[in-house]
Amino acid sequence: MEYKDTLLMPKTDFPMRGGLPTREPVMQERWNEMNLYKKVLDRTKGRPSFTLHDGPPYANGDLHMGHALNKVLKDMVVRHKSMTGFYAPFVPGWDTHGLPIEQALANKGVNRKEMTIAEFRNLCETYAYEQIDRQRKQFKRLGVRGDWENPYITLKPAYESRQIEVFGEMARKGYIYKGLKPVYWSPSSESALAEAEIEYQDKKSPSIYVTFDVTNGKGIIAEGTKIIIWTTTPWTIPANLGISVHPEFDYVIVEVSGARYLISKGLLENVATTLEWESYEIVQTIKGEQMDRMVAKHPLYDRDSLVMLGEHVTNEGGTGCVHTAPGHGEDDFQVGKTYGLEVLSPVDDRGVLTAEAPGFEGLFYDKANKVITEALEAAGALVKLTFFTHSAPHDWRTKKPVIFRATAQWFASIEAFRDQLLQAIKDTSFTPAWGETRLFNMVRDRGDWCISRQRAWGVPIPVFYAEDGEPILTEETIAHVSKLFREHGSTVWFERQAKDLLPEGFTHVGSPNGRFSKETDIMDVWFDSGSSHQAVLDEREDLEYPADLYLEGSDQYRGWFNSSLTTSVAINGHSPYKGLLSHGFALDGEGRKMSKSIGNVIDPAKVMNQLGADILRLWVASVDYTADVRVSDSNFKQVAEVYRKIRNTCRFLHGTVSDFNPQTDRIAFEDLREVDQYMYMKLQELIETVRKSYDKYDFASVYNAVNNFVSSDLSSFYLDIAKDVVYIEGQDHLHRRAMQTVMYDTLISLLKVMTPILPHTTDELWVFLTHETEESIQLTDFPEAISHESFGALRTKYQQLMLVRDDVLKALEEARNAKVIGKSLEANVTVYVKKELLDAFDTNKVDFAQFFIVSDFSLAGLKEDAPLDALDLHVASVVVTKAKGEKCERCWSFSTKVGENEKHSTLCPRCADVVEKFYV
Numbered sequence: 025m026e027y028k029d030t031l032l033m034p035k036t037d038f039p040m041r042g043g044l045p046t047r048e049p050v051m052q053e054r055w056n057e058m059n060l061y062k063k064v065l066d067r068t069k070g071r072p073s074f075t076l077h078d079g080p081p082y083a084n085g086d087l088h089m090g091h092a093l094n095k096v097l098k099d100m101v102v103r104h105k106s107m108t109g110f111y112a113p114f115v116p117g118w119d120t121h122g123l124p125i126e127q128a129l130a131n132k133g134v135n136r137k138e139m140t141i142a143e144f145r146n147l148c149e150t151y152a153y154e155q156i157d158r159q160r161k162q163f164k165r166l167g168v169r170g171d172w173e174n175p176y177i178t179l180k181p182a183y184e185s186r187q188i189e190v191f192g193e194m195a196r197k198g199y200i201y202k203g204l205k206p207v208y209w210s211p212s213s214e215s216a217l218a219e220a221e222i223e224y225q226d227k228k229s230p231s232i233y234v235t236f237d238v239t240n241g242k243g244i245i246a247e248g249t250k251i252i253i254w255t256t257t258p259w260t261i262p263a264n265l266g267i268s269v270h271p272e273f274d275y276v277i278v279e280v281s282g283a284r285y286l287i288s289k290g291l292l293e294n295v296a297t298t299l300e301w302e303s304y305e306i307v308q309t310i311k312g313e314q315m316d317r318m319v320a321k322h323p324l325y326d327r328d329s330l331v332m333l334g335e336h337v338t339n340e341g342g343t344g345c346v347h348t349a350p351g352h353g354e355d356d357f358q359v360g361k362t363y364g365l366e367v368l369s370p371v372d373d374r375g376v377l378t379a380e381a382p383g384f385e386g387l388f389y390d391k392a393n394k395v396i397t398e399a400l401e402a403a404g405a406l407v408k409l410t411f412f413t414h415s416a417p418h419d420w421r422t423k424k425p426v427i428f429r430a431t432a433q434w435f436a437s438i439e440a441f442r443d444q445l446l447q448a449i450k451d452t453s454f455t456p457a458w459g460e461t462r463l464f465n466m467v468r469d470r471g472d473w474c475i476s477r478q479r480a481w482g483v484p485i486p487v488f489y490a491e492d493g494e495p496i497l498t499e500e501t502i503a504h505v506s507k508l509f510r511e512h513g514s515t516v517w518f519e520r521q522a523k524d525l526l527p528e529g530f531t532h533v534g535s536p537n538g539r540f541s542k543e544t545d546i547m548d549v550w551f552d553s554g555s556s557h558q559a560v561l562d563e564r565e566d567l568e569y570p571a572d573l574y575l576e577g578s579d580q581y582r583g584w585f586n587s588s589l590t591t592s593v594a595i596n597g598h599s600p601y602k603g604l605l606s607h608g609f610a611l612d613g614e615g616r617k618m619s620k621s622i623g624n625v626i627d628p629a630k631v632m633n634q635l636g637a638d639i640l641r642l643w644v645a646s647v648d649y650t651a652d653v654r655v656s657d658s659n660f661k662q663v664a665e666v667y668r669k670i671r672n673t674c675r676f677l678h679g680t681v682s683d684f685n686p687q688t689d690r691i692a693f694e695d696l697r698e699v700d701q702y703m704y705m706k707l708q709e710l711i712e713t714v715r716k717s718y719d720k721y722d723f724a725s726v727y728n729a730v731n732n733f734v735s736s737d738l739s740s741f742y743l744d745i746a747k748d749v750v751y752i753e754g755q756d757h758l759h760r761r762a763m764q765t766v767m768y769d770t771l772i773s774l775l776k777v778m779t780p781i782l783p784h785t786t787d788e789l790w791v792f793l794t795h796e797t798e799e800s801i802q803l804t805d806f807p808e809a810i811s812h813e814s815f816g817a818l819r820t821k822y823q824q825l826m827l828v829r830d831d832v833l834k835a836l837e838e839a840r841n842a843k844v845i846g847k848s849l850e851a852n853v854t855v856y857v858k859k860e861l862l863d864a865f866d867t868n869k870v871d872f873a874q875f876f877i878v879s880d881f882s883l884a885g886l887k888e889d890a891p892l893d894a895l896d897l898h899v900a901s902v903v904v905t906k907a908k909g910e911k912c913e914r915c916w917s918f919s920t921k922v923g924e925n926e927k928h929s930t931l932c933p934r935c936a937d938v939v940e941k942f943y944v
Contacts, residue, residue, distance in 0.1 A: 025939070025943070027913050027914040027930075027931065027935070027939065028914075030914065030938070030939055030942070030943050031751045031752065031914065032683070032750060032751055032752075032753075032755060032760075033679075033751060034676060034678075034679025034680045034682065035679055035682040035683075036675055036678045036679035036682060036792065037792060038674075038675050038678050038679075038788070038789050038792050039675075040671075040672060040675060042636060042638070042667070042668075042671055042785065044635065044636020044637065044638055044639065044784065044785075045632065045633050045634065045635070045636050047636075047784070047788065048165075048167065048632075048636055048637050048638070048784045049165070051784050051787060051788060052164060052165070052167065052784075055169075055800070058799065058800065060169070060800060060802060060803075061169055061170065061171060061172075063799070063800075063803060064106055064169070064802055064803065065111065065113055065566070067803055068106055068110065068111045068112070069111055070111070071109055071110055071111040072109065072110055072111065073110065073111045073112075073568050073572075074102075074105040074110040074111065074112040074572050074573075075112075075113070075561065075567050075568040075569075075571040075572050075573075076098055076101055076102055076105075076112070076114060076571065076572065076573045076574075076575060077115075077556065077557070077560065077561060077567070077571035077573070077574055077600075077601070078098065078114065078115060078116045078117050078170075079094075079117075079553070079574060079575070079576040079580060079584045080117040080118050080119035080176070080178060080553050080556070080584075081094075081118060081119065081159065082118075082119045082120075082122075082124060083118045083119065083120045083125070083152045083153075083155040083156050083159065083177075084124045084125060084128060084155050085155070086158070086159070086162065086627075086629065087159060087162045087163070087628055087629070088610070088618065088625070088627075088628070089610035089618065089626055089627075089628055089655050090577060090609060090610045091159075091162075091163075091628070092166060092610075092628040092640060092644070093607060093610050093644055093649065093653065094575070094576065094577060094607065095116075095163055095166060095168050096166060096168070096640070096641050096644040097575060097605075097607060097644060097649060097721075097723070098114070098168070098575050099114075099166070099167065099168040099169060099170075099641075099780070100641075100644070100645065100723055100780040100781055101573065101575065101721060101780075102114045102169070102170075103169065103779060103780035103783065103802070104718045104780045104806075106802075107776065107779065107780070107802075107804065107805050107806045108715070108718070108805065108806050109805070113171065113566045113567060114169065114170035114171065115170065115171045115174070115175060115176055115560060115564065115566075115567060116160075116163065116168075116170045116171070116172060116175045116176075117175055117176040117177065117178070117556065117560065118152075118156050118159070118175065118176075118177050118178065119178050119549060119552065119553050120149075120152040120156070120177055120178045120179040121178060121179060121481055121482040121483065121546070121549050121552055122421075122477075122479070122481065122482060122549040123213050123215070123421050123422075123479060123481075124421055125148050125151055125152055125155075125481055126148065126479065126480065126481050127421070127422075128151060129144075129147055129148065129151060134147060136480065140518070141480050141518040142515050142518045142519045144480055144481070145480060145481055145515045145518065146515065148480075148481040149179055149515075152177075152179060156175075156177065160172055160175070162628075162629060165629070165632055165637060166628070166632070166637050166640070166641070167637045167638070167641065167783050167784055169783075169802075176556065176559065176560045176564075178483075178549075178552045178553060178556075178559075179513075179514075180513075181509055181510050181511065181512065181513040181514075182510055182559070182563065183555075183556075183559040183560070183563075184483050184509045184510075184513065184514045184559075185506045185507070185509045185510035185559075186506075186555060186558045186559035186562075186563055187483055187547070187551070187552060187555040187558075187559055188483070188486050188502060188505055188506040188509055189502070189506050189558065190551075190555040190558050190559075190591050190595055191485070191486065191502070191547070191551070191555075192486070192497075192499065192502030192503070192506070193594070193595040194436060194591070194594045194595060195497050195502070196499060196502075197594065197595075198437075198440065199436055199437045199440050199441070199594050200434065200435070200436055200437075200475075200497070201434070201435055201437065202432060202433070202434050202435070202487075202495060203432070203433065203435055204367050204430055204431065204432050204433075205354075205357055205367075205430060205433065205435070205472075205474075206350075206351060206352055206353055206354055206356070206357050206367075206369070206428045206429060206430045207428070207429065207430075207431065207433055207474045208221070208222055208417060208426050208427075208428065208474075209373075209375075209426060209427050209428070209429035209431065210419040210421075210422065210424065210426045211373070211374055211375025211388075211389070211424070211426075211427065212419055212422040212424035213419055213421065213422055213479075214373045214374060214478060215477045215478040215479055216431065216433050216474050216476060216477060216478065217419060217426060217474075218473060218474055218475070218548050218550055219470060219471075219582060221419065221420050221421070221548075221550075222417045222418070222419075222420060222426065223417075223418055223420040224415045224416065224417060224418065225415070225416065225418045225423070226413050226414070226415060226416070227413065227414065227415075227416035227418075227425055228411055228412070228413050229256040229257070229393075229411065229412065229413075229414060229416065230256065230258055230393050230394075230397060230409060230410075230411055231254070231256055231408075231409070231410045231411065231412050232254070232255060232256075232258055232397055232400070232406060232407075232408065232409050233252055233253070233254050233295075233298070233299060233343070233406075233407040233408040234252070234253050234254075234255070234261065234323055234347070234400055234405050234406060234407065235250035235251065235252055235253075235285070235323065235405050235407055236250065236251045236253065236267060236320035236321060236322070236323060236329050236405075237249070237250055237251075237320060237321050237323075238250075238251060238286075238318060238319070238320050238321075239319050239320060239321050239328070240318060240319035241318055242314075242315075242317070242318055244310060244314055244315075244318075245277065245286065245308070245310070245315070245318065246284070248284070249277055249284045249285070249286055250283060250284065250285050250286065251267055251285075251286045251320050251331070251345050252285050252286065252287050252295070252343045252345060252407060253267060253342070253343060253345050253346065253347040254341075254342035254343050254347070255347045256412075256414070257352070257393075257427075258392070258393045258396045258397045258400070259371075259377070259384075259389040259390070259392040259393050259396060260347070260349045260352045260353075261323070261324065261347070261349075261396055261400065262324065262325070262370055262377065262380075262381035262382075262383075262384060262396065263349035263350075263351050263352055263368045263369060263370055263371075263381070264322060264329055264347055264348065264349050265329060265330065265348065265349065265350060265360060265365045265366070265368060266329050266330040266331065266332050266348040266350075266359070266360065266363065266365060267320060267329055267330070267331050267332070267345050267346065267347065267348060268331075268332050268333070268334035268336070268337050268345070268346040268348045268355075268356075268359050269288075269312040269315050269331060269332075269333060269334070269337060269344065269345055269346070270288075270312045270333070270334065270335065270337035270338075270339075270344065271311070271312045271313035271316070271333040271335075272311070272312060272313070273288050273289070273290065273311075273312045273337070273339065273344055274288070274289040274290070274309055274310075274311060274312075275287065275288055275289060275309070275310050275311070275312055275315065275344065275345075276288075276289045276292060276306045276308065276309050277306070277307050277308040277309075277310075278292065278296075278301075278304040278305060278306050278307065279304065279305045279307050280301050280303075280304045280305075284307065286345065287343040287344055287345060288339055288343060288344020288345070289309065289344075290339035290344065291339055291341075291342065291343055291344050292306075294341075295343055298408060299407055299408050312333065312337075313333060315331050315333075316331065316332070316333050317330065317331065317332070317363075318330075318331040319331065323400055323403050323405035324383070324396075324399055324400065324403060324405075325382065330363060330365065332348065332359050332360075332362070332363050333359075334346065334348075334355065334359040336355040336358075336359070348360060349368070350365050350366070350367045350368065350430070351367045351368045351369030351370075351429065351430035352369060352371075352427070352428045352429060352430065353428050354428070354471060357430065367430045368380065368430075369429050369430040369431070371389055371427070371429055373478065374388075375388055375389045375390075375427065376388055376389070377389060377392050383399065384396060384399075389427060390425070397409055433474050433475075433476045433545075434474070434475050434476035434485055434487070434543075434545065435472045435473060435474055435475065436472065436473040436475050436551075436590065436594070437472050437473075438467070438470055438471065438472050438473055438590065439472060441593060441594060442467065442468070444593050444597060445467045445589060445590065445593050446464060446467060446468060448589060448592075448593050448598055448599040449463050449464050449467065449589070449599070450464075451598070451599060452599050452601060452602065452603060452604055453602065453603040453604070454603070454604050454605075455603070455604070455605040455606075455650070455720075455721055456606070456650045459578075459581065459604055459606050462578075462581050463581050463585060463586070463589075463604070466581060466582055466586060467586070467589070470586075473548075473587075473590065474548070475547055475548045475551050476545040476546070476547070476548070477545060477546050477547065477548055477549075478545055479546050480518075480546070481546070482546030482547055482549060482552070483509075483514050483546060483547045483551075483552060484514055484517040484518070484542075484543065484544075484545070484546055484547070485543045485545050485546065485547055486501065486502060486505040486506075486517075486543070487542070487543040488501060488522055488525075488526060488540050488541070488542050488543070489522075489540065489541045489542070489543070490532050490533075490534025490535040490540065491534060491535040491536070491537060491539050491540075492534040492535075493534075494532075494534045495543075496532055496534075496540070500527055500530070501526060501527065501530070504525075504526065504527040505517075505525065508525065517542070522540040522541050522542040523538070523539075523540055525542065526540060548587075550583060550584070550586075550587040551587060551591070553584050553587065553588070554584065554586075554587030554588045554590065554591045555591055556588065557569055557570070557571070557588055557591070557592050557600035558591075558595075561600065569600065570592070570598065570599060570600050570601055570602055571600060571601045571602065572601075572602050572603060573601065573602070573603045573604075573605060574588070574600075574601040574603075574604050574605070575604075575605040575606075575607070576606060576607075577606065577607055577608070577609065578606045578607065578608055578609070579609075580606065581606065585601075585604060585606075588600045588601070589601075605721055606650070607649040607650060607653075608649065608650065608651045608652035608653055609652045609653075610652075610653055610655050611652050611653065611654050611655065612624040612626070612654065612655060612656065613654050613655065613656030613657075613658065613659070614654075615652070615654055618655075626655050626656070626657070628640060631660060635660055635664055636784070637784065638667065638781075638782045638783075638784045638785050639660060639663055639664050639667055640660070641781055641782060641783075642663050642666065642667050642727070642781060642782060643655075643659060643660055643663045644723070644781075645723040645724065645726060645727040645781045646663055646666075646723075646724060646727045647724060648724055649723070649724075666727075666731055667782075667785075669731070669734055669735060669739070670730065670731070670734050670774075670778070670782075670785075671785060673734045673738055673739055673743070673774075674771060674774060674775065674789055675789075676743060677738075677743075677767050677768075677770060677771040677774075678771060678789060678792060678793070680743075680746065680750050680763075680764065680767055681764050681767050681768045681771065683755060684761070684764040684765075684767075684768055685795060686765075686768055686795050687795065689756075689761050689764065689765070690761075690765050690768075691758065691761050691762045691765045693812065695758070695762070696762045696765065696766070697759060697762055697869075698818070698869040698870060699742075699745070699870060699875065700762045700763055700765070700766050701812075701814065701818060702818050702821075702822045703737070703742045703766050703770075704766050704769070705812070705814075705815045705818050705819065706733070706737050707733075707766070707769065707770050707773060708809045708810050708811065708815070709809075710729055710730070710733045710737075710773070710777075711773055711777065711806075711807050711808070711809040712809035713725070713729045714726050714729055714730065714777045715777075715806060715809065717729065718780070723781070726777070726781065727781070730774070730777070730778060733774075734774075738770070741826075741829075742766075743767075744877060745874055745875060745877060746763050746767070748874050748877070748915065748917075749763050749874075750763055750764065750767075751915075752914070752915045752934070752935065752938065753938060754938050754941055754942050755942065757938075769807075772793075772796070772807070773807045775789060775790060775801055776801060776804060776805075776806055776807055777806060777807070779801050779802060783802065786801050787800055787801050787802065821864050822864075824860075824861050824864040824899075825864050825865075825870075825875070827861075827898065827899045827900075828855065828857060828861060828864075828899055828900050829875070829876060830898065831855075831897035831898055831899055831900040831902055832853055832855065832876050832878075832900070832902055833876075834895075834897055834902075835853070835895045835897065835902035835903075835904050836848050836851055836853070836876075836878070836904060838895060838904070839851065839904035844904060844905070844906060845904065845906060845907075847916070848876075848877045848878055849877065849878060849879050849907070849911075849916050849917050849918065850879070850906060850907055850911075850918060851878040851879065851880075851904050851905070851906070851907055852878065852879060852880035852881075852882075852904070852905045852906065852907040852908065853876055853878045853880070853881050853882075853902060853903070853904055854881075854882050854883075854884045854894075854902070854903040854904075854905075855881070855882070855883055855884065855900050855901075855902055855903075856883075856884055856885050856886060856887045856889060856890035856894060856900060856901040856902075857883065857886070857887055857899060857900045858886070858887050858899055858900070859886055859887075861899060861900075862883075862886075865883045867883075873917075878907070879907035879909075879917045879918040879919065880907050880908070880918070884903075887899075887900060887901050890903075891903065908920050909921070909922055910922035910923065910930075912930070912931050912932040912935055913930040913931060913935075914930075914931050914932075914935040914939070915932060915934070915935050917932060919932040919933075921933050924936075925940075927940075928940070
């Protein structure tokens with residue numbers, strides 16, 4: 025007889041190697057055929073609802089690591105909720121309007137000027153759908169589960185219709201207005217931009233000090249006194265209409281080489297150093313408020329520059345006398361408005377100076393800097409010119425600089441309901457907590473929202489104009505346009521004349537001849553996505569408004585989080601989300617932004633093709649996503665090692681329970697051996713830890729808890745000692761079935777709690793579990809942690825025993841290095857422990873030879889009584905000697921009783937008994 029054939033070795037067809045790049049697409053196809061998304065919803069219908077509202081990615085280009093990080097996080101949240109008592113649908117979406125698609129078509133050779141706007145928009149729509157299909161395949165390849173065949177898309181007629189209703193409701197409440205104000209203007213895009221579309225990059229700019237000669241000092245300042253201003257935008261000098269001073273600052277007139285200059289006293293030393301004044305004399309000191317409405321002469325034109333009082337003036341830099349061009353700055357505009365100045369903005373849509381800037385017409389604003397500076401020098405008004413590099417606003421799409429430029433734009437008032445916005449933020453839960461302060465400060469400090477854009481591809485602003493120029497924006501016209509858009513889509517606005525877009529029979533006193541025109545601007549794309557709480561959450565029956573959670577990158581505090589909050593509070597008085605969760609950016613291994621030009625981009629598709637989506641998902645779970653995360657090949661290799669450990673541990677568990685039927689072979693907790701009860705307790709602790717971590721969206725704690733449990737509690741301990749039972753004992757031996765009971769529950773629990781992170785792997789193994797009847801593990805619920813009155817005592821006892829075990833393992837390693845033993849089963853271990861550990865060594869409840877994986881074990885006494893040859897360690901002193909007797913051919917343990925059974929002379933009594941009972 026071959027005794028090795030009598031061992032009950034693990035049996036499983038679950039493959040050791042994952043082969044994820046090949047297997048995952050097959051599994052995803054199976055999920056599609058099963059219509060698994062619908063089955064999950066059908067199973068959980070009637071449960072409390074949980075809505076995670078998907079922030080729409082832009083439909084342009086392949087996915088990057090930021091997309092992967094975001095969608096996997098969302099998928100883990102939704103999967104967890106659907107397995108822990110919630111009805112959790114997930115409707116993915118796409119943002120489809122705006123400049124990038126227009127630019128993409130231009131790059132492909134499309135000339136929009138050679139076609140009608142409607143024709144161009146149809147090309148944009150076709151391109152957007154192509155990009156959606158492309159991205160959808162990539163998101164599905166990540167294993168993200170959702171209603172992929174019925175996503176929300178911002179260009180769809182029903183969506184646009186609801187967006188018009190949001191706009192109309194804000195207009196009805198008086199929050200929408202048209203005004204001439206300075207806004208961020210992108211010459212490269214030829215459009216106004218919102219604050220959310222601005223990013224800051226370094227830019228080299230001129231720094232000039234310019235004098236304005238006083239022509240009317242109100243009898244306080246002598247005419248000819250030169251007020252010095254400082255600016256980094258010489259191109260705005262032609263738009264200068266005034267100089268602002270702070271009413272409470274002290275100002276001084278200093279004499280330098282016969283000339284008299286006026287600046288803030290608080291900046292005198294800085295200015296003197298910068299302008300290289302070797303000596304100066306203060307000849308007069310006055311308060312800023314005394315200068316109110318003094319007049320100076322523009323240095324280039326024969327016109328006045330009014331001195332005004334402004335609280336925005338600071339002593340932090342410059343001269344304390346601020347060049348004021350109401351058409352090119354927010355503060356300039358406000359102070360100019362107070363003093364009744366016109367809003368002069370001599371720059372066109374392309375950033376080129378107009379005839380309102382005599383002498384500089386036709387110059388691009390940046391090139392005008394030099395010419396205007398030279399003109400100032402020729403006029404004797406330039407005191408100093410230098411250059412410096414500073415952080416300046418840029419168009420986040422074109423990456424080109426933007427300017428402040430006054431144009432007639434449509435605005436949404438923030439000031440009108442700012443307090444409600446701030447209260448809504450206070451009523452929202454934030455992860456991480458600092459998000460509340462960030463969003464609160466942004467809303468507290470932001471100006472009114474410029475919502476109009478001078479583009480072709482977007483949702484038109486639904487405003488008509490009467491013959492006398494009066495805007496027409498009524499509940500009747502809004503309702504009619506909304507209905508038209510739902511039936512035909514928003515391109516109908518560009519296909520029909522204004523009269524054909526108005527309700528039938530519409531009249532207006534401002535149009536006695538029945539002639540109307542329409543607004544040609546479109547809405548800011550943030551208004552598009554910011555309306556999704558109505559166009560998606562309120563529109564669809566299976567979703568809830570407000571949503572339980574919005575989850576996006578930290579850049580969305582100024583973007584989607586902000587615009588959604590604004591529109592929701594404006595029309596309904598509350599936030600569209602109960603909770604906000606934000607994640608950082610995906611950077612390269614050195615902490616740099618990924619860039620194709622640098623060559624440091626890690627493509628998620630490549631990671632999935634080489635390692636599999638589950639490896640990428642496990643990486644997402646492993647990182648602290650609330651901060652910026654670094655991504656490198658070495659990160660994925662490390663995670664792949666953890667994955668292999670988890671997979672192979674589950675494979676081993678499956679193999680050892682291959683002959684276990686949980687319905688007939690299960691052993692009750694009270695009948696388990698103590699070591700098995702301890703392991704069962706550790707499993708319950710894992711379940712509790714994991715559930716709490718998932719509830720807090722703390723996936724890294726889930727990852728670490730599972731990894732530690734698999735590596736320490738299972739592989740390094742329980743599964744190691746289990747081999748002496750599940751391989752050796754008879755099939756139905758109580759101890760064997762006891763361990764199988766724990767192993768089976770451990771396997772099932774591990775698979776379930778890992779399903780939100782590793783859905784492909786857990787579902788793959790689920791198919792091999794013949795006693796589990798659900799079609800997919802995704803159609804099951806998380807295990808509930810069970811408590812037992814014995815857990816406290818078990819925990820205390822085994823914490824002590826595990827400390828001793830650590831010392832024994834160290835002693836065995838020392839003995840192995842000294843060639844005293846080879847494998848640990850060749851050892852006889854004698855242990856001396858600290859007094860407080862003696863009670864833990866109850867040999868009636870624990871087989872300590874099995875516990876330490878040695879052939880003989882004895883507890884000889886207290887640590888202080890150990891012989892000199894004992895190895896003195898942390899909590900125990902240990903003596904390791906060669907075990908007596910012969911090696912059993914079947915179990916490999918050493919025993920002096922090997923050979924007592926004549927028929928099985930090479931076996932120990934235990935193995936001989938098993939063989940005779942089951943195999944002879």
